Amino acid sequence: MKRNFKIQMLYVLLTMLLLAGCQNDTEEELVEEATTAVERVDVKWLAPDDHPVVQLLYSRGYERGTIYETDEHFLAPPDLLYSKDINDYDLSDNGSNAEQAYNTGKLVSLNRMRINVFLDNSIGTDLQTQSVNAMNELNGINNCALFFVRVFNANQAQITIRSDFGAESNNVLGRAGFPSNGRPFDTVTLNVDRLDDFGADIRRNTIIHELGHCVGLRHTDWQANRERSAVNIPGTSANDTGSIMWHTINGGTPFTNGDLTAFRALFPRALRIDVVNEIDDYDYSGEIYVLDNVFVDVFTDGSYSTQTTLNRNVNVSYRINVQEYNHTSGTYYYSRNRTLTAGNNRYYIDDEEEECSPYQGETCTRQDLEIRLATSIL
Ligand SMILES: [Zn+2]
Incomplete structure (x- = not known):
């Protein structure tokens, strides 16, 4: 894989620099060269069991050994990001509600339907184009109030779409999280290298799926995935395999009738x-x-x-x-x-x-x- 190659190159470069340092460079020069040579890499490691957010995730049905951690987030299967701040969670939500599609109280509020999205350079120009296409598809659903706007200043964004910087394995194309306090989740990460292997519609649909999580949609097949805390949307089905919110990404046109029903029911005006x-x-x-x-x-x-x-x-x-x-x-x-x-x-x-x-x-x-x-x- 290209990413592995890059990481290997990085080690080679660092090793060369260290070797060079042993011979003649001063330490100062070394540090300077190292910062220019290193590109960002998101490392992940197994999350500690005793972190309050990890304990909360266990109590909501995640199995031990399946939660990973990066500098910014916890990573949970299949494609979810969780804030590390326990204050972002509603602890009274015990996850006892059952059925399909969205998490009680965890939706973007209807007075926040204009959502600014910043497309980080780390995803490259093609995925930036596909992100714009994804936003246009969502904006194009009539009788759905979501309105995504691309902004070019990260400080104005409610959502930033960026690279995973090599953290993900091949089976995860993208990752996102759920809203808190009526605001959308603030980050989508894309497995940029892996998405290179797929066509335009999969690339676009991955981004639509992750933006769907950011505003509060759950997986259509959440029960089969043994996820919890979801609430049914009347008129949708847990067997809608073509759904944009199926836990694996489909190609082709993004939305099934069930998806349109879901978006219109959750975000009518x-x-x-x-x-x-x-x-x-x-x-x-x-x-x-x-x-x-x-x-x-x-x-x-x-x-x-x-x-x-x-x-x-x-x-x-x-x-x-x-x-x-x-x-x-x-x-x-x-x-x-x-x-x-x-x-x-x-x-x-x-x-x-x-x-x-x-x-x-x-x-x-x-x-x-x-x-x-x-x-x-x-
Ligand atoms: Zn998902």
């Missing part, structure tokens, strides 16, 4: 907050009163270009953050839930208020409303 100033008044003492009504507008997708009616019932969990003007209560928040019933293109959610007396040196009471998770009711 994009939501966006609109704050409307209703009362803005001063009284004679200089007290300021501001009342803002908070609405949610409904769009066809995360480009927010076409407003439309909500086509499924949606649960919205939101949080009102409060800063008291007199600081007796300081900063606090309270959480609320709302069900938006299908049929409208604009929904009143709650109000925000602001009140203060600048002449008495007060800082304004300030509130803002933040959607934490908005998911379609299946």
Whole structure:
């Protein structure tokens, strides 16, 4: 394999440098030459049993000896990445729900349907093209609100697609993880060398599959794979072998009818907050009163270009953050839930208020409303 060859070359180079060092080079020169010669290599090793995330993965059904670790992630079969930060996990989710296709509460929130994707140079130009094709296929599903946008600045990205830097064996083409806190998983790794062996459609479909994980889709055949914690999407089948989310990658057109049903059910519409100033008044003492009504507008997708009616019932969990003007209560928040019933293109959610007396040196009471998770009711 090309990768093995490169790694061997690296050892040869390093050995030569070390040998050269024994003869005449100074240590400083050696270090400099070594950094220019070394390309990034993701090494992996067996994950330690006593790490809290590894223990959690065992408790969710992974077998001992199957979890590997790199500098950035844990690697679990067949193609999943897990954050090393235990705070990214909902520990109350005991995985007792059964059936197919997505993980309870682990979806990208409907107010985050615009997803910026950065294509790292390490995947090469052809896989960058296939990544754009993958995003276009997903953007092209009508009545699905996901809207992937390529960005050229890694700092603006919610998802970065990069090489595995040689970490994967031949049977893993790509890897990704699941959302947390309504945000997509932030990394897709591609087995660049191995993907060289396949045609354009497999290369593109691998990327679609991994992006599917990033927004919350599980394997269609998760039960056969002995994976846990998945929830059924009505209208899909665990025997849909042509599905883009089958654990092995298919060639040809990416989506089966079951896939289209799944994407449309999970991501029917994009939501966006609109704050409307209703009362803005001063009284004679200089007290300021501001009342803002908070609405949610409904769009066809995360480009927010076409407003439309909500086509499924949606649960919205939101949080009102409060800063008291007199600081007796300081900063606090309270959480609320709302069900938006299908049929409208604009929904009143709650109000925000602001009140203060600048002449008495007060800082304004300030509130803002933040959607934490908005998911379609299946
Ligand atoms: Zn997968």
